[in-house]
Amino acid sequence: MGELLPIIQLGDPILRQKATLVENVSDERIQKLIDDLMATVAQANGVGIAAPQVAQSYRLFIVASRPNPRYPNAPEMEPTAMINPKIIASSTEIVKGWEGCLSIPGIRGLVPRFQAIEVEYTDRNGKLQKQEFTDFVARIFQHEYDHLDGIVFLDKLESTLDMVTEQEYQKRVINNT
Numbered sequence: 001m002g003e004l005l006p007i008i009q010l011g012d013p014i015l016r017q018k019a020t021l022v023e024n025v026s027d028e029r030i031q032k033l034i035d036d037l038m039a040t041v042a043q044a045n046g047v048g049i050a051a052p053q054v055a056q057s058y059r060l061f062i063v064a065s066r067p068n069p070r071y072p073n074a075p076e077m078e079p080t081a082m083i084n085p086k087i088i089a090s091s092t093e094i095v096k097g098w099e100g101c102l103s104i105p106g107i108r109g110l111v112p113r114f115q116a117i118e119v120e121y122t123d124r125n126g127k128l129q130k131q132e133f134t135d136f137v138a139r140i141f142q143h144e145y146d147h148l149d150g151i152v153f154l155d156k157l158e159s160t161l162d163m164v165t166e167q168e169y170q171k172r173v174i175n176n177t
């Protein structure tokens with residue numbers, strides 16, 4: 001099992017850096033980082049976490065969609081490490097949906113994202129994977145992918161009017177869906 005890592009917060013310059021490619025997936029430190037990220041995202045009720053969020057500026061993230069108190073309607077999937085990910089193609093359709101971020105506690109935003117994407121990444125066994133994601137999982141992928149380029153969801157808002165506090169989100173959005 002992985003160890004819990006501290007999650008850095010907005011304002012830490014590491015979150016704004018472009019992360020570097022992972023050269024050797026089988027490296028012990030990378031494998032341990034994956035285990036630690038999986039443990040950390042589960043404990044924090046996240047649905048995804050990127051390595052830069054634990055101050056490790058590598059192009060690697062975990063997508064771990066599952067219903068939890070922060071995202072009660074999230075679809076269930078096996079937590080997956082995605083290394084050196086790429087978006088190969090995207091839908092013309094853009095959809096707005098609510099996002100939060102473990103590095104930006106207390107704020108939610110209505111973020112426009114591609115409804116569907118075709119992606120490529122290396123898995124933790126070093127195998128190249130090609131997949132298509134839609135809706136919420138596509139949203140998680142795009143959110144985490146942005147972290148690798150130093151971008152956070154606040155940068156993608158169309159308007160600051162699309163931003164609410166966690167408390168109002170819980171009251172108005174979760175309880176009305």
Ligand code: ZN
Nearest residue numbers: 100101102103
């Ligand atoms: Zn985030």
